[in-house]
Amino acid sequence: MADDFHAVDLFRRIARDDQLITDRQRVSGYAVDGILPKAVLFPESIEQLAGMVRLASQENLALVPWGSGSKMGIGNPPSRLDLVLCTERLKSIIDMDTANLTVTVQAGARFREVQQALAGEENRCYLPVGDFAEPGGGKICSNRAHKGCFIPLWPLHASTATMGGIIAAKSSGPMRLLYGQPRDLLLGVRYVAATGEVIGMGGKTVKNVSGYDICKLLVGSAGSLGILCEMTLRLLPLPESRNTGLFFFNGLEEASDFVEAFFRSGMFPAAVEIINRRAWETLALQEAEAPKAGKYLVAVALEGFAEAVDRMASEAGRMARESHAIHEHLLGNEAHGLFWDSYSNIASYLYETESNTASIKMSYPISRYGAIIRDAEGAAEEYQLGYAFTAHAGSGICYLHLFMGRESPDTLERAAGAIRKLMGCCGRAGGNVIVQKALPKLKQMVPVWGLPREDLVVMKRIKEEMDSQGIFSPGRFVGGI
């Protein structure tokens, strides 16, 4: 114990008082699965962060990175924990090169703030034209009508999430249907390795095959291989037009029929989500938007050229009616953004009202979204748990939130039973289940990363090569990595 205090004190040499907190009360806000770190560090530069990692490595202290904390529920409880390293002060936008369609941000930058900054930015293209020799001149903007770019992603907890957390947790979202996942957007990264060295990979080009694609390795590595410091992401120009159709159904059958027909029609929606009533109730929709009855909502996001968006909206309406939708509503350009913003926070809203929610992410081959939802509902009902779900219908993903209520051996056992059952269902369909948030006790009762796969051997060797001492988030990752 005395040794530990000594070790933490060493950090005072490289951190100011306000960058190192040790008092129990403040530290308790940074507990990881109920385990308190001995100190929380707030680096303000990459060099300082690297110094902290070097010191942690010398002293063999276990360190867990922390962005805004929105996804700290993912993973096993750490096998040991000394330090939490919070990236919130590394929050600058380093480079907004909208003409090149890239942005470079620090890990602690909040997604929402980056997105806001990009939306207002003109897509200037500084083109050298005519006389190159002219000092300072010879550069023009194109004669453009267009303004604004965006990171084509709408991750969970979009209003608080940091860029580092989104990448580390490979947090995608509804729009992955059209725009892809974080792995498709991350072009470059600077991170601090377990050796304390700053490593740089990739850069500002959309194509890059120089050496191994280490960016891919870091996406979703959940703080087990290095601390992300800077990331370069691919952007898109803001779509000319946006709209969202809300279609309500009484039965899952009808909802699925509609989704099926819409996919088969060759349309390119940005997102197609199926959610249940409990989930949409958190959204505080207006009277005109949502009906009193109805069990399922299919929300269709449409983004692109005006004519294409209009046509998709009208075809979606027609198909929804053919599938017996009981209510439909088009949100229009303005409300579209607001809707998806609050949509990304459904989990947070539920956590505020329901106690001890266990959340899981189920993944299936994409054509099986109907089955995935039926299995989810079936399991929740069998184990008598209240629930809400949101499913990315076109991507084979369903988030299920199970409301445990009061923590007791009985509720824990029921939640664990439902999760185990769904692990079986997903496994048989060639998919899997990953726990997103659960009480530490519940985490001990189920494999939080799902059932081990044969590729785990290689993952373990990678961890061994990259962090042999095991200082980065020890025990939290897949297979106890």
Added chain:
Amino acid sequence: MGIEDVISRLKEIVGEEYVLTSDMDMTLYGYDASQEKGRPDAVVLPDSTEAVSRVVSLAAEKGIAVIARGSGTNLSGGTIPTKGGIVIHLSRMNRVLEIDLPNRTATVEPGVITLDLQNELLKKGFVYVPDPASQKVSTLGGNVGENSGGPHCLKYGVTTNHVLGAEVVLYDGSVIWTGGTNQDNPGYDLTGLIVGSEGTLGIVTKVILRILPAPEAVMTMLAIYDTIEDASNTVSAIIAEGIVPATLEMMDSVIIKAVEESVHAGYPLDAAAVLIIELDGLYDGMERQTEKIVGICKRHNVRRFQVAKDETERARLWAGRKGAFGAVTRLKPSYMVCDGTVPRTKLPDVLNRVMEVGGKYGLLIGNVFHAGDGNLHPLILFDERDEEELAKVRKATSEILRICAEAGGTISGEHGIGIEKLQEMPLIFSEADLEVMRRVKRAFDPEGIFNPGKVVPGPA
């Protein structure tokens, strides 16, 4: 046990006729589409994962190098046996195992020719997007090995964005699956690491690819320019206007002339540059987007603008682009293609500097490239029998890659490092960065049997 015994064991595994050892064969398999040469000890043509696994186990037991080979069209020396060893030629593993339309996946063996899969899918109204210009001969395994790009990757991304999973034979002969038909799997993205690893981490024996419904409408345009600046400014301007076309390809005058002589694509001989611009998606709004593009081209002094009226015209416009590498061999017997990639806003500047390098060494350079991605392809034309010229070419190549690196770009956008660009890796990576890559290599291949001497240079 000498090589003779290894060869007889190989024959037991794949059958006598599928082990090649003749002097002629060893010479042929010592080449690929790069300027490098080597020589294997034996070539095997397995037809199953199990056979590949047994060959790898044998090689591991004997400490012999294993080099995976598709069609050998890579441009970086990726399939050159630098230290002898066994070439595993995957051409017999060329079955399309499953096309699963509801799940939007195709599962294939690595020896399937890219275009063969694409043609089969198109009949069903689907596409597999990555389309290297070599798609008629390249294999999907090779595309995975190099993380290949192509003209349509601007909007849709390169090979890695379309690979969902892979069956991989590891260094000890064991077989694993990474990824899968479902899209989110726990753990590290090993699929993402395997793609682009140039056969140095394992041998891919099956791949699950993402397929997409074919777009309802395609609009292909040709814009002809009197200066290369105008053409490259058009590229940036289109994107700044909020349009991301499926394709933005550029060719300069050297290429235009060579192409016209060989494929008669209808490009004017005196043009300084042409752009191929393609939009795809729903019909709705496409006309208006085309109008917008015409406007942008006009503002940048386009000489002539042409929209392909039908599929035949479209094919003709494309024939020029796809036949470009072949066409330049009319001018000089050999070419060296640099693959540097820069932020697209740096294109005009970097292009100028590339041409200056050509001037400095007295070398003829043609440019045919994925302009929208900032992916240059200066083709340095030369005669490899002329030692002196070859030396100049190597110097010029290195200088061009340095220019790309200095512009904030990278030394390879889609062709890979292989052995050809090993020396230039320090231009963009520190020793610590390279050490991270060596760690990845060790994690997959601790004995170093897979494609030795490629991708990552040894410690300084």
